[in-house]
Amino acid sequence: MCYITKYNLVVRFGNKDLAKYPFLKEAFSYITKYDFKLEDLDSKDYLHLIYKAAEKIENYLFFGRYEYQINYSKTHETIVQEEVIIFLISLLLIKSISIDAVTKKFALLESMRFEKYLISDLNTADRDDKTIKLILYKIFEDLFSTKILLEVDVYNFYKIRINDYLDHPIAFQEKEWNLINRTLHNGFVYLDGNEIVRLFRNELYLLIIDRIKKMSIDRIPDTIMAISKSIKSRWEQMHPSINAPVYNAVTPPCIQHIYDQISKGENLPHPARLLLGTFLIYSNKTLEEMLELFKRLPDFDEKITRYQLEHLAGKRGNSKRYFVPSCEKIKLENLCYETKICQGISNPTQLIRKKLDI
Amino acid sequence: MTDTLSFDSNNSGKNGKHASKYQNAEPDDKNKNWLEGIFRKYYFYHYTQLELGELINEHEFGFRLFDGKIRRHLAFNDKKELYAYIIKFSPSDIFYSSSRYQSPTAEIDQKGWIGSDLIFDIDGKDLHLECAQSHNLVLCKDCSFISKGIISKCVGCNSTRLQIIDIPCARCIKSLNVEVKKLVEILNDDFGIDSECIFVYFSGNNGYHVHVVDKNFYDASAKKRNAFAQYLMGKGYLIENLGIRRNNEGALIPMSNKILYNQGWRRRIFDSIHLSIQNHKIDDKFVKKYNRMQDANNNNIKDAINTHILDLSAKIDPNVTMDIHRIFRLAGSINSKSGLIKAFCKDLDSFNPFVDACFIGDSKVEIESKLNIKISLKGKQFSIKTGKNTLPEYVAAYMICKGIGDIQNQT
Ligand code: SF4
Ligand SMILES: [Zn+2]
Ligand SMILES: [Zn+2]
Numbered sequence: 001m002c003y004i005t006k007y008n009l010v011v012r013f014g015n016k017d018l019a020k021y022p023f024l025k026e027a028f029s030y031i032t033k034y035d036f037k038l039e040d041l042d043s044k045d046y047l048h049l050i051y052k053a054a055e056k057i058e059n060y061l062f063f064g065r066y067e068y069q070i071n072y073s074k075t076h077e078t079i080v081q082e083e084v085i086i087f088l089i090s091l092l093l094i095k096s097i098s099i100d101a102v103t104k105k106f107a108l109l110e111s112m113r114f115e116k117y118l119i120s121d122l123n124t125a126d127r128d129d130k131t132i133k134l135i136l137y138k139i140f141e142d143l144f145s146t147k148i149l150l151e152v153d154v155y156n157f158y159k160i161r162i163n164d165y166l167d168h169p170i171a172f173q174e175k176e177w178n179l180i181n182r183t184l185h186n187g188f189v190y191l192d193g194n195e196i197v198r199l200f201r202n203e204l205y206l207l208i209i210d211r212i213k214k215m216s217i218d219r220i221p222d223t224i225m226a227i228s229k230s231i232k233s234r235w236e237q238m239h240p241s242i243n244a245p246v247y248n249a250v251t252p253p254c255i256q257h258i259y260d261q262i263s264k265g266e267n268l269p270h271p272a273r274l275l276l277g278t279f280l281i282y283s284n285k286t287l288e289e290m291l292e293l294f295k296r297l298p299d300f301d302e303k304i305t306r307y308q309l310e311h312l313a314g315k316r317g318n319s320k321r322y323f324v325p326s327c328e329k330i331k332l333e334n335l336c337y338e339t340k341i342c343q344g345i346s347n348p349t350q351l352i353r354k355k356l357d358i
Numbered sequence: 359m360t361d362t363l364s365f366d367s368n369n370s371g372k373n374g375k376h377a378s379k380y381q382n383a384e385p386d387d388k389n390k391n392w393l394e395g396i397f398r399k400y401y402f403y404h405y406t407q408l409e410l411g412e413l414i415n416e417h418e419f420g421f422r423l424f425d426g427k428i429r430r431h432l433a434f435n436d437k438k439e440l441y442a443y444i445i446k447f448s449p450s451d452i453f454y455s456s457s458r459y460q461s462p463t464a465e466i467d468q469k470g471w472i473g474s475d476l477i478f479d480i481d482g483k484d485l486h487l488e489c490a491q492s493h494n495l496v497l498c499k500d501c502s503f504i505s506k507g508i509i510s511k512c513v514g515c516n517s518t519r520l521q522i523i524d525i526p527c528a529r530c531i532k533s534l535n536v537e538v539k540k541l542v543e544i545l546n547d548d549f550g551i552d553s554e555c556i557f558v559y560f561s562g563n564n565g566y567h568v569h570v571v572d573k574n575f576y577d578a579s580a581k582k583r584n585a586f587a588q589y590l591m592g593k594g595y596l597i598e599n600l601g602i603r604r605n606n607e608g609a610l611i612p613m614s615n616k617i618l619y620n621q622g623w624r625r626r627i628f629d630s631i632h633l634s635i636q637n638h639k640i641d642d643k644f645v646k647k648y649n650r651m652q653d654a655n656n657n658n659i660k661d662a663i664n665t666h667i668l669d670l671s672a673k674i675d676p677n678v679t680m681d682i683h684r685i686f687r688l689a690g691s692i693n694s695k696s697g698l699i700k701a702f703c704k705d706l707d708s709f710n711p712f713v714d715a716c717f718i719g720d721s722k723v724e725i726e727s728k729l730n731i732k733i734s735l736k737g738k739q740f741s742i743k744t745g746k747n748t749l750p751e752y753v754a755a756y757m758i759c760k761g762i763g764d765i766q767n768q769t
Contacts, residue, residue, distance in 0.1 A: 154638060157619055162549060163574055166582045179585040180594050185621035187550025187574065192617065 017135060019070055019079045020117040022087035023207070025142055030080045031088075041089065041221040049082055053089040054227045060109040061102060061235060064300050068113055089224065091208075095215050096228040101265025102235055103212055105298040108267060111204040112299075119197055136196065144168070144203045151190065158196045159188035170202045174269060175334075239296060252348035253337040254330050255279055262296045271325075271333040275348075277312045278324040282349050287313075324349050380446050383424035389758045390450075392765040394424040396718060396755055397692055398448035404717060405441045407690035407699065408452075414440065416458040416472065420685045421449035422694070430685065433462040450694035453685035456569070466683050473576040475569050476583065477686060478590070479678035480537045482530050482564035483522075489530060495523040495729075497761060504728055504762060523760050525731075526564040528712075535706050538566050541672035544590055545570065548622050560711045562693025562700040567686065584680040592623065592671035597660055599624055601640045602648075610659060612648045616640045623667075630666045692717075697755035713737050718752035724766040725754045731762065 018027040040046065059065045072079060094106045121135065140146045146164045151157040162184065170177045183190040191199065220228070251259070258276050261268060268276070273294075280290045287309060294305045314321030326347050330336045345351060378398060383390035411417075414437060420430040430453075434440040444452065455462065456477050460470030482490070496505050496512075499521055503514035511518055538558055545551040545568075557569040578586070588594060601616045618624060620638050628635055633651060635644055648659075655662045678684060687693060687700045701715040716736050725747055733740045733753060740753050746766065749757075757763030 154619060155617055161574070163578055163582065166578075166585055171585065172581065175594065175596060176598075178594060179589045180592065180623070181596050181599055183599075183619045183622045183624060184548040184589070185550075185619070186547070190619045190621070192619075 017121070019072075019083040020121070021114065021135070021139065022080075022084040023114075023143065023204070023211075024139065027080055027084050030077070031084050034081070036085070038088075038092070038217070038221070039219075041092075041224065046085065046089075047223065049086050050089055050223055050227065053086045053093060054231070056086070057090060057093055057106060057231060060106055061231065062238070064109070064302075066109045066113045066116075091212050091215060092217065092220060092224055093228050093231070095212050095217065096220050096225060097232045097235070099232065099235060099265075101239070101263070101296065101298075102232075103209055104265035104267070107205045107208040107212070108298040110208055111201045114204055115197055115201040118200060122193060122197070136200075139200065143207055148196070149188070155192070157190045157192060159190050162187055162189055165189040168199060168203060169206065170199060250341055250351045252279075252351045253339045253342065254327075254335050254348055257335070257337045262293065265296070265298060267298050272335055273308075274312070274322070275325055275330060275333075275335060277309055278322050279348060281309070281313045281321075282324050283352065378446075378448070380448070381424075382427075382447065388765050388767075390424045392723075393450070393694070393697075393755060393758055394448050396697075396751060397450065397694075398445060399719065400692060400717060401441075401444050401448065404690075405444065407717070408441075408444075409689035409702065410437055410440070410454075413458060416460075416462060418455040418457070418459060418462040418469070418685060419688075420453040421447065422451040422453075423447055424450050431463050431465070450692075452688045452691040454688045455683070455685045457682055469683075471682060474682050475571050476575050476578070476586065477570075477678060477684075478541055478568040478587075478672070479561075479675045480534060480541065480566045480568070480673055481561075481675060482524060482526055482534055484673055484675065485530075485533055485537065487530055487533055489527055490524065493525050493527050495525060495760075495762065497521045497523055506729075523762065524564045525733075525760065530564065531711060534564075534566055537673050538568060538706060540670065541568055541590060541674065544626075544672060548589075549575075549586075551575075558703045558706060559689055560698075560701045560703055560709065560715050562687060562691075562698045562715060563695045566703075567700070580680045580682050583682065584676060587674060587676035587679040589623075590672040590674055591676065592667040595623060595667055597663060600627060600663070601635075601644075602659075609657070610652070612640055612645045614640055614642075614645055623670075626670050627663060627666055630670055631663065694759055697752065697759040716752050718755045720750035720752060722748050723751055723754045724748050725757060726764045726766055727757065728762050728764075733757070 018024065018030070021027060041050065056066075056068050059067070070079065070083060074082070090106070090110070094103055097103075118136070118139075137148050140148045144167075146160055146167065149159050151159055162179070165171060165182070166179065171179060171182075175181060179189075254275065258268065258272055261272075276293075277290070280293070287306065290309055291302065291305060294300055294309075295302075312322045324347060325333075327336060327338075327342070327345060330348070331338075341351065378395075381391060381394060383394045385391070415433060415435050417433070418430070419432040419434065419440070420428060421432070422428050432443075434443065455474075457469075457474035458472040460472065462469060464470070491508050493506075494508060496507075496509050497520065498504075498512035498514060498517050499519040500517040501512060501515040503512055504523070505513050508522070509520070512520060542553065542556055542558070545556060546553060551570055551572050551574075555570055555572045557571065559567045559569065561567050575586075597610065599618075601613050601618050602610045603613055605611050617639050618635065620628065620635050631651070633644065633647055635641075651662075652659050689700050689702060692699050697718055698711060698715040699717055701709075701711065703709040703714075712735050720736075727742045727744055727747055730744055731742050733742060733756060735753055735756060736750075740749060742749070742753075742757070742763075747763075754763065754765060758765060
């Protein structure tokens with residue numbers, strides 16, 4: 001067993017690496033040492049960075065894309081400074097848009113972007129390249145105050161103390177991440193490379209949301225204000241508030257809960273998507289109507305969603321039509337929000353029929 | 359010894375009256391009055407049995423007195439103060455928080471929680487043992503008739519208001535031991551808790567309390583403790599963890615070449631179903647073996663695995679583990695459900711609760727038994743007949759605590 005813990009303190013990042021992780025304290029120090037202040041953003045010198053941040057955000061919000069390019073054609077110092085400032089501008093923009101769903105969608109796509117860097121860094125580093133692993137340790141220790149250790153003897157599994165692991169909200173949010181479904185040994189939770197990256201993304205998502213929430217700003221620079229206003233109105237045009245798209249009948253509480261989550265910009269776990277999809281198909285919604293709803297999910301991808309819905313409806317290849325899961329099944333998935341109106345039913349669809357019978 | 363600690367011995371002695379001026383039991387309840395005296399005598403002579411840590415002033419104490427009233431949120435500056443209280447009031451049950459608090463006497467949300475040992479409760483009742491059917495009794499709450507075995511209606515009056523009186527046997531204790539060992543093994547292997555940090559106590563009646571004193575878990579929140587409990591009980595285990603997934607037809611198939619660290623529940627389950635995994639990898643050999651197994655189980659391998667999980671799981675009460683404000687029976691104190699004490703088990707295999715937890719004196723007293731029953735205590739067998747019997751105090755106390763005998767006038 002080998003614990004690599006202490007010497008991550010002496011790791012020197014290559015500057016380029018830091019550009020990919022602008023949320024790290026060490027990256028931030030690149031701008032603080034030049035006495036950068038938010039008011040400076042009013043100056044023309046920063047306009048190109050503001051535009052770059054705005055473009056990134058528009059890509060996230062309106063196209064669900066996160067193809068963002070770091071501009072490497074500069075000195076290392078400048079690259080890092082610019083990326084940190086772009087990151088800050090992005091947070092400012094999102095803060096001043098101040099729509100929960102926007103914040104969440106931004107946080108998700110932004111954390112997915114960083115996740116992509118991390119995966120590629122982990123993959124390109126050869127097996128013995130400890131530096132990149134140390135970056136990972138540093139991120140976890142700095143940002144999430146979790147110490148990661150490496151089990152070198154067994155396939156380079158990562159491990160985290162049980163008590164520390166349970167400090168991560170994901171451990172209580174998703175079944176596969178509950179303690180019971182983790183590999184425990186000798187006081188540690190074991191995670192493979194993919195899992196540690198997934199944990200990273202989830203934590204980073206929460207961290208970004210938290211940073212936006214806690215940001216206190218007296219005055220937002222005019223250029224940024226103008227851009228945020230235009231993004232905000234474009235978003236509001238695309239997302240009028242949801243009216244429950246089910247006849248005039250009662251909406252089953254479990255389905256209502258999903259609608260509520262969608263309006264809040266929350267991401268949905270797979271079983272919830274399945275429940276919603278089958279339920280909408282049952283309610284004779286057209287594919288376009290359904291897409292309209294799924295579009296609001298932060299990780300919406302039109303092609304995939306289209307495919308999945310057609311699959312559920314039995315319109316793909318030899319796939320059979322999926323029926324709406326039973327209340328029992330829904331309960332098992334922790335998606336049931338039973339109220340009085342559910343009395344005596346065993347499938348949410350019965351609530352529609354109940355109403356139609358009258 | 360100070361005055362407050364003194365035991366009013368004028369009233370004690372052969373006649374068995376240990377009443378003091380602080381007697382709490384109703385004057386006409388002979389059984390309770392007698393027990394209260396017997397308990398007081400035990401605490402007077404054996405107060406050093408009470409197991410108390412260093413920081414006694416940071417724990418909450420609670421007592422049930424013989425008038426049935428419960429007093430909670432009490433605290434004591436030191437052991438002497440506590441001993442004096444106990445001997446004065448001779449409680450029927452003594453409880454103490456595993457948690458330490460800044461102000462233990464405050465209301466729950468004002469106490470200032472510092473931390474707590476991990477506690478696991480294994481109760482004989484939850485094991486649904488077969489032998490319990492033959493030796494447990496049922497008391498009718500309406501006509502007070504006592505029947506043997508497990509029934510759903512009183513044979514005397516047909517009432518369904520029944521209360522089970524458990525009279526655990528040696529086999530019950532053996533089964534409980536097996537459960538304790540399963541729990542301890544998971545705590546060792548998966549949680550990395552050293553056996554030296556695990557303290558097993560006989561609850562005083564029909565179960566065990568397992569205390570884990572480990573700084574790694576001392577400040578764990580109730581939510582985390584609940585996750586520990588779910589883990590130990592094997593609750594919510596996804597079969598995909600075993601490298602098996604559902605294909606499009608809904609059949610469970612192995613994920614070839616998947617790397618899985620063979621530890622924790624995975625190892626326990628694989629060992630139990632005799633499906634071995636080499637080098638933490640789902641290889642061809644595994645797949646072959648799995649397929650054979652699938653055939654042998656009529657393709658219902660999921661149920662088979664779930665049965666194994668149930669067997670392997672620790673039968674703890676999750677509510678006890680997650681409730682950080684619960685007060686627990688103090689080790690060394692008498693359990694009023696049996697007259698036995700909550701006792702530390704140094705070695706589970708050699709521990710015999712009917713001997714090692716029985717501390718009441720052996721002067722003879724007369725007792726009226728409500729039924730014929732065999733009781734074994736302090737290594738002796740007693741065949742008790744309905745009606746009057748002359749028995750040692752410790753047997754009498756056991757019977758009265760169980761509600762199957764009445765103390766006779768001590769003249
Ligand atoms: S009882 Fe059925 S319909 Fe009602 S909320 Fe639960 S799952 Fe939905
Ligand atoms: Zn009766
Ligand atoms: Zn038994």
